[in-house]
Amino acid sequence: MDIASSLAAYWYFHLPNFILAVLMYTLLGRVLLGLMVDADSPNYIWRFFCRITDPVVAAVAIVTPKVTPPVLIWLFSFVWLFWLRVALHYTLLLFNLAPRIGGAAS
Amino acid sequence: MSRNFYFIGIAFFGMINGIFNQLALIFTLLYVQLLAGPLLFGSLSLTLMFASLMVSTATVILGGIPAAIYERVTGASESTDASLWIWLAGTALLALPATGNFLKIGL
Numbered sequence: 001m002d003i004a005s006s007l008a009a010y011w012y013f014h015l016p017n018f019i020l021a022v023l024m025y026t027l028l029g030r031v032l033l034g035l036m037v038d039a040d041s042p043n044y045i046w047r048f049f050c051r052i053t054d055p056v057v058a059a060v061a062i063v064t065p066k067v068t069p070p071v072l073i074w075l076f077s078f079v080w081l082f083w084l085r086v087a088l089h090y091t092l093l094l095f096n097l098a099p100r101i102g103g104a105a106s
Numbered sequence: 107m108s109r110n111f112y113f114i115g116i117a118f119f120g121m122i123n124g125i126f127n128q129l130a131l132i133f134t135l136l137y138v139q140l141l142a143g144p145l146l147f148g149s150l151s152l153t154l155m156f157a158s159l160m161v162s163t164a165t166v167i168l169g170g171i172p173a174a175i176y177e178r179v180t181g182a183s184e185s186t187d188a189s190l191w192i193w194l195a196g197t198a199l200l201a202l203p204a205t206g207n208f209l210k211i212g213l
Binding site: 021025062063064065066067068075076079080082083085086089 | 163182
């Protein structure tokens with residue numbers, strides 16, 4: 001199955017997986033950019049990263065002890081999103097609804 | 107007890123699970139190759155280290171959930187010794203499946 005057919009056939013997997021991947025890598029970008037800019041920086045890339053990842057960070061902060069510093073919560077959010085992607089693929093795989101390994105799951 | 111000792115203990119148990127929990131490591135390795143391959147330049151060693159890091163961090167995160175719930179239930183504004191103990195115990199419990207391998211092989 002080529003990539004275009006896989007995208008069409010398994011859109012219910014690829015779309016959430018893509019959104020989760022975007023959030024995951026943006027969080028990684030936020031961590032790296034956070035090393036160089038202040039938390040209240042007006043830099044538009046920083047503000048964009050913060051705006052789209054803040055809901056995830058807020059959700060993860062609820063299930064993380066309060067002693068955890070913000071940068072660790074961002075990294076924890078990255079890991080949460082990774083495992084959410086794994087859970088999504090594995091759940092669909094159990095119901096024989098996901099693309100197999102090598103079927104453009106990345 | 108200094109808070110640093112809790113953090114060292116939590117990181118230690120996370121590390122033990124990330125290195126010695128073979129089942130979790132193999133499962134994660136398969137998924138890391140699928141989901142984060144380009145991030146790791148297709149290198150198997152990097153992929154294995156990243157998979158180990160994912161298992162370790164997941165152990166620390168999951169161990170922290172009961173501690174976070176305890177903090178929310180008690181309405182604490184800061185983490186207390188009790189919540190850090192819960193976090194430490196949670197990660198220790200999650201690292202139990204890897205303890206056998208750790209004791210047999212060692213660091």
